[in-house]
Each structure stands twice: as C-alpha cells, then as structure tokens.
Amino acid sequence: MAQTHNVYEISFDNAVHHEATVKAHFTGLENKVLELRMSRTSPGRYALHEFAKNVYHVKATDSRGNNLQVTRPNPYQWDVSGHDGTVIVTYTLYGNRGDGTYTQVDETHAHLNIPATFMYAPRLALRPIKVTFNVREDLNWKVATQLKQLDKNTYYAPNLHYFMDSPTEISNYSIREFTEESNGKTYNIRFILHHKGSDADFDTYVDKVKNIVAQEKAVFGELPDYDFGTYTFLGCYLANVSGDGMEHRNSTILTDVEGLAEGGMENNIGTVSHEYFHAWNVERIRPLALEPFDYTSANMSGELWFAEGFTSYYTNLILCRAGVITREAYVEGLAGSLNYVWNSPALKYFNPIEMSYQAPFVDAARSVDPVNWTNTFVSYYSYGSVLGLALDLSLRNQKKNLTLDGYMQLMWKKFGKNEIPYTVKDLENTLTEYAGEDFASTFFTQYIYQSNMPDYKVLMNTAGVIFEKAKPSTPYLGAYVKSNDSKMKVVTNPHQQSPLYKAGVENGDYILSIGEHVLSDTTNISDILKEHEINSTVTVVYERGGERKETIMQMESDPAYKTTLIELQGKKLSKAQKETREDWLEAK
Structure with missing residues (x-):
C-alpha cells in the first residue's frame, strides 16, 4: 500500500443524460510523454469493442493546474506531454448499455464495465489502483464490486488487470449473503440484485443459487480461493438493460429485462449456473492463449470449446442436480444443441478448435455486412456442450468409475488450482492420464481434431435416454x-x-x-x-x-433429433441404465 497508486474518481451528476465525469491522477511519472488509452477489449469477451468512441471533453493538467498538450496518435490513445511528473486527466463518458461489456449510466444505476469506463496508462499496468465512486446519495446508491473496499466509497485493485476485471454495480440494490466452507476456509457469497421485485422472490431465487453453488463445488471438490474471501453475483434485472452474463475472477455480471416475477425466476437462473462455473473453468483453469489478456487487440484461443463449451454442458446439468429443473426437462432440452450442432453444414469446414478461433468475429462483435454463418459457423458454446455430453457418457461407459466430473477435477488440480495456463495438448494429455491413451487419442482424433459425430444413440441408451429422429416422415x-x-x-x-x-x-x-x-x-x-x-x-x-x-x-x-427418457415411451429402465442415470443426474 506504500506504492505509488493510480487514482481514479468518477461522478454521475448528469446521469439523466447517461454521462459520467471521470478524473484520473497519475503521479511519479518519468519525464516522458504519458500514453493513455481506452481499451478495445473486455475480460470475458473475445471480440473488439471500441470504447474510445464514448469518451469526449478530454483535458489534462499538471500538479499546478497548468494545461497540458494532448495529442491523438490513433483512435484509442491520448498522449500527454510537458508534465511535471504529475498528470491529472478529466473527461466525460457516455454510457447507455447495461450488460457484461458496456457501461450504462442513468438515474436507475451506474452499471460500470471498467474497460468501457476508465482510461489507463499501459506503462503503469503493475501499479495498484484506488478508485472513488461518488455515488448519488439522492438516489440511495450503494457500490457493489469485487474490488477491495478501503473506506465508504473508495476501493482498491492490486494492478490494472484486476481493476479491468472488476465490474461495478452502483444502485439502490438488494443483497443476500451466505457462506460456503472449503479447505478449512469460510467464503462469503454475496448476491447483489438491482430489481423491482419482492423480497420473497429474491429469497426463493437465492435458495436456488445456494444449491447451484453447492453442486458446482462438488464437481471440482472445492471452491476457488477467492481474493479477499468473497465472491459476488452482480445481478440487474430491469427493463432498461440488455440480457447478458459475464464471468470475472471473483464476481459475475448478470443482466436481463425479465424480473423474477416476469419469468426471470426460471429464465435467468441458467446464466447464474453458467457464469459461476467459470470461477473454475476459464478464470483459473485458463487457456494459455488468453494470457496475458490483451487490451489492444483480441486474444485468439483454440480452447473455447472446452472453456465455454464444457461450461455450457454443465449449465443445465447443474440445474438438474440442484433440483432447479426436472430430469425430464433436462434430457429433453439436450436435443436443442444436438440438432444445432450435428445438422450444421459448418462441420465440414471447421473442427471445434477452429470454431473457437472464430470468437473475435462472433462474441458480441459488430458488423454490417452479411455473413454465411448458417453454413460455416457453429457456436463453440454449443459444440463444446454436446462434446462434453459425449465425453461424460463415454467415460461412464468405460466401467471404471470414470466421469467428466473426475476429469474436470484433474484439470483443476493440474492447472486451475495453481493457475497454470493450459493448451489443447494439455487437455488431451490430462485425459490420457485420467482415462488411458487409447481412449484419449480416439476422442481427440475423432471429435476435436476432426468433426465426426459421436454415437449418441448408443451413449444415451446407457443412461436410459432414447436418441432418435423427431419427425422422420415429415x-x-x-x-x-x-x-x-x-x-x-x-x-x-x-x-x-x-x-x-x-x-x-x-x-x-x-x-x-x-x-x-x-x-x-x-x-x-x-x-x-x-x-x-x-x-x-x-x-x-x-x-x-x-x-x-x-x-x-x-x-x-426433417433431420431433427429428439431426446426422451426411455420410460416415457413405455419401455423399462434396466438396472444398469438406472445406476448410470442416477450417478449422472443425482445431487452430489
């Protein structure tokens, strides 16, 4: 804490017109031009987002208040020269999109995605940061963030990346808290919710969240060691936001237009399951290609079929294990992704690794020219999800007490717990260690390095699920x-x-x-x-x-498939099928 800090301050006097005023102090500078930038990317997203377009009225002074020259070498950068070792920058920020990427300021809240909000000095990335949020007390605003609180409205980040990775919700929100034990430590789990619903609905929702947390902890055997001992869900379910979910190291953004009483109780809980699973898979079990995260251009990772796709597989599986959805609903819901992936012509062009490479073009990226993604792209979320299903059932079919849970635990122990970034080859080698060389080589050769379709009819039958064409004569x-x-x-x-x-x-x-x-x-x-x-x-x-x-x-x-519990077609579930299904879908 004795180090020189970069210090930020943000105010919201003109929130009614979606404007915030930002002031940044940079001290102890060398006698050089200070380069300041707005990020072009955001942690958790894989495409470019030009946040600089919403910054204007930029001014810079030195420690004595003298105006400094500001020049623009490119669209994303401001160069400040002639300073005396101190630069104080002020600017106006416009923000009116509330989701996991952008910033929204209005009289309901200040929903801040940090890369979309604050300029940064690339050469000062290792400095700790203090930020003060000047809340609108007339609107009963409070601050919620994974940043460490120093006093009432001032927070701390150990470096630039942690700051950038720390979305902040400032509003008159509600809060529920519970604790979870792991490895002799007690962690505080907070759910912040900015909404217009009832306390009773919020309580019911958080009960579901508790079950999700417990079931995802069971997959990996323990919780991550959350910085500052806390994990924070930042929920905003209001009509003025856009539906989204975005994971961060010790928090997640959850936004949707549906309130809990308007369908959000059922429709938003899947995003909770998905984003919390990322606390292990992608935040700590992390692809090497995403390290270090680049704020000037898009990182390209060939592992997103695992990082996002396997997380997507667990999204509804966890809801089933947690009792949030029924087994029948879970099984029948599998058909959606299966149909999308395996009936796509795109598989003849790209395997899962190459589909992952498309992320900079599809992950909320903006373009106006028509594309042929109907025939050339399959989402790595869905592709990885159906491969996760195939791997899970294939492992269970080995009759060696093998499961995808066990494989994920091994990935956690080898790479996630000590935060060692992995590659595709590491994924294959770990599967070899877990299930044997023949099994791992076959799976990766057939389904990861190539785009072959697993035999879902056989695999699902082991768990008493029928996989067949839905309308073969239509x-x-x-x-x-x-x-x-x-x-x-x-x-x-x-x-x-x-x-x-x-x-x-x-x-x-x-x-x-x-x-x-x-x-x-x-x-x-x-x-x-x-x-x-x-x-x-x-x-x-x-x-x-x-x-x-x-x-x-x-x-x-019609090439569409359906997935049905075998007993719903009047057939008897065998003892082996029942045991496999129970181990697959039961609460842990």
Missing part, C-alpha cells in the same frame, strides 16, 4: 420463413444441401406458393409440407427483387 425446408409484408419471406441463409438450397431459393426471397397452395402471412407451412411424401417433388413459386420465379423442390426428411 419434410422440411432448410431455412426459416416468416411473415413479412403480408407474404412469407425466407429470413436466413438456407442450409447447404437442404431442399430450399438445392432449389435455388435464397435468403430474402418471398415464397408465393408451394404446389397448389398460395401462401399468405397466416399460412402454416408445416401443414402444407405434411401433405407431401418424402422424395416427392413440388413446384415452388417465389419472388426475388420484384421478379417472379419458379423452381422444383424435392421433399426431404
């Missing part, structure tokens, strides 16, 4: 079609080799008729398709650019 189109201008418009790129694709119909076309049926904005296309046999052909009339066109489309079977 035709499908291969693209989404919806009402537009009293006509039916194709609104996505057709899947390659799907019926519409082969017929030459494209995104943006209007389908006027299928066979003898003239379409209108009230037409149920599914009913029309059911009238036709698989492999039959039909004339499709469509409109493109105002021109009427005609083509022939061949009917093909």
Whole structure:
C-alpha cells in the first residue's frame, strides 16, 4: 500500500443524460510523454469493442493546474506531454448499455464495465489502483464490486488487470449473503440484485443459487480461493438493460429485462449456473492463449470449446442436480444443441478448435455486412456442450468409475488450482492420464481434431435416454420463413444441401406458393409440407427483387433429433441404465 497508486474518481451528476465525469491522477511519472488509452477489449469477451468512441471533453493538467498538450496518435490513445511528473486527466463518458461489456449510466444505476469506463496508462499496468465512486446519495446508491473496499466509497485493485476485471454495480440494490466452507476456509457469497421485485422472490431465487453453488463445488471438490474471501453475483434485472452474463475472477455480471416475477425466476437462473462455473473453468483453469489478456487487440484461443463449451454442458446439468429443473426437462432440452450442432453444414469446414478461433468475429462483435454463418459457423458454446455430453457418457461407459466430473477435477488440480495456463495438448494429455491413451487419442482424433459425430444413440441408451429422429416422415425446408409484408419471406441463409438450397431459393426471397397452395402471412407451412411424401417433388413459386420465379423442390426428411427418457415411451429402465442415470443426474 506504500506504492505509488493510480487514482481514479468518477461522478454521475448528469446521469439523466447517461454521462459520467471521470478524473484520473497519475503521479511519479518519468519525464516522458504519458500514453493513455481506452481499451478495445473486455475480460470475458473475445471480440473488439471500441470504447474510445464514448469518451469526449478530454483535458489534462499538471500538479499546478497548468494545461497540458494532448495529442491523438490513433483512435484509442491520448498522449500527454510537458508534465511535471504529475498528470491529472478529466473527461466525460457516455454510457447507455447495461450488460457484461458496456457501461450504462442513468438515474436507475451506474452499471460500470471498467474497460468501457476508465482510461489507463499501459506503462503503469503493475501499479495498484484506488478508485472513488461518488455515488448519488439522492438516489440511495450503494457500490457493489469485487474490488477491495478501503473506506465508504473508495476501493482498491492490486494492478490494472484486476481493476479491468472488476465490474461495478452502483444502485439502490438488494443483497443476500451466505457462506460456503472449503479447505478449512469460510467464503462469503454475496448476491447483489438491482430489481423491482419482492423480497420473497429474491429469497426463493437465492435458495436456488445456494444449491447451484453447492453442486458446482462438488464437481471440482472445492471452491476457488477467492481474493479477499468473497465472491459476488452482480445481478440487474430491469427493463432498461440488455440480457447478458459475464464471468470475472471473483464476481459475475448478470443482466436481463425479465424480473423474477416476469419469468426471470426460471429464465435467468441458467446464466447464474453458467457464469459461476467459470470461477473454475476459464478464470483459473485458463487457456494459455488468453494470457496475458490483451487490451489492444483480441486474444485468439483454440480452447473455447472446452472453456465455454464444457461450461455450457454443465449449465443445465447443474440445474438438474440442484433440483432447479426436472430430469425430464433436462434430457429433453439436450436435443436443442444436438440438432444445432450435428445438422450444421459448418462441420465440414471447421473442427471445434477452429470454431473457437472464430470468437473475435462472433462474441458480441459488430458488423454490417452479411455473413454465411448458417453454413460455416457453429457456436463453440454449443459444440463444446454436446462434446462434453459425449465425453461424460463415454467415460461412464468405460466401467471404471470414470466421469467428466473426475476429469474436470484433474484439470483443476493440474492447472486451475495453481493457475497454470493450459493448451489443447494439455487437455488431451490430462485425459490420457485420467482415462488411458487409447481412449484419449480416439476422442481427440475423432471429435476435436476432426468433426465426426459421436454415437449418441448408443451413449444415451446407457443412461436410459432414447436418441432418435423427431419427425422422420415429415419434410422440411432448410431455412426459416416468416411473415413479412403480408407474404412469407425466407429470413436466413438456407442450409447447404437442404431442399430450399438445392432449389435455388435464397435468403430474402418471398415464397408465393408451394404446389397448389398460395401462401399468405397466416399460412402454416408445416401443414402444407405434411401433405407431401418424402422424395416427392413440388413446384415452388417465389419472388426475388420484384421478379417472379419458379423452381422444383424435392421433399426431404426433417433431420431433427429428439431426446426422451426411455420410460416415457413405455419401455423399462434396466438396472444398469438406472445406476448410470442416477450417478449422472443425482445431487452430489
């Protein structure tokens, strides 16, 4: 604490117009130009975000109040020259998006993502930081953050990265706290919630959170050693925010427009499960490619299928183990990701590693030109999730008391607990150590280095789950079609080799008729398709650019799968299937 600190102060007098005033003090400087930047990235995100665009009215003075020259060598940087060893910078920040990436300031709250809020000095990244939040006492605002509290509204970070990784919610929030024991230590778990709901709903919600925390702790065998002994959920469920979740070292941001009484009790809890799991997997079991985190350009990691995808697999599995959702709901819900991944044409272009490389282009990135992601991209969240399912059931099928939980624990012990960054090869080597070389080599060769599909029919049957085509005798189109201008418009790129694709119909076309049926904005296309046999052909009339066109489309079977508990189809669950399912889905 005796070191020279970078000191920040932020005020919100003009919150009604989404503005904050920031003041930054940099002292003990060398007689050089001070380079100040706004970040282009944010911890937890993988794409570029140009936060500098919301900074204006920048001024700089020295210790005596003399104005200093400020120049702009690039869009993200301010160079301050002629100082006397001290630079005091002030600027206005505009922020009006409340989520896990950006900053929102209004009269409901100051929802601060630090990279979107504060300039930083790259050469001073190792200095500790003090920040004072001048709260709006007239609005009953309080500060919630993973930063260490020094006094009422002043907080501390040991270095720039911890500061950048510490989102802050300032509002008239509610709070619930509970403790969790691990390795002889007692940790404080806080849930901050900015909402308009009832205390009773909040209590019910936190009871679910407690069960989630306990079940995720059971996966790894212990809690992470949280800095300052506390983990903080920063929830904001209000109509003025945007739905999101973003993990950080000792906290997570949770935002959604749905309050607990408006569907959020059920719909928001999955984000809690996902983001808290990241306290182990990605925050501490961390890909080498994300270290050090780059605030000037995007890190590219080939491990996101594991870091995000396996976390996604555990998201609903934990909800099932915690009793938040039923086993039936969990099993039937598996079909969504399975259909999305294994029916995608994109698998012929990229394996899971290469899909992970696409993150800088898709992770809340902004672009205006059309892309062909329908045919070329599968989310590493979903891809990794269905691979996590396959690995879990495959391990359980080895009859050696092997589980994905056990593999995750070994990854935790080897890499997470001591925070040693890992590579894809480390993931394979650890699976070799856990399950044997033949098993690990086969899994990585077939499903990670290549894009083959595991035999889910066999794997799921071991747990008494039926995996089969949902509508094998029903035709499908291969693209989404919806009402537009009293006509039916194709609104996505057709899947390659799907019926519409082969017929030459494209995104943006209007389908006027299928066979003898003239379409209108009230037409149920599914009913029309059911009238036709698989492999039959039909004339499709469509409109493109105002021109009427005609083509022939061949009917093909809908490729969608469904996942069903075997007993719901009148079949008996065997003893072995029951034991596997219980060990898979029961609370730990």
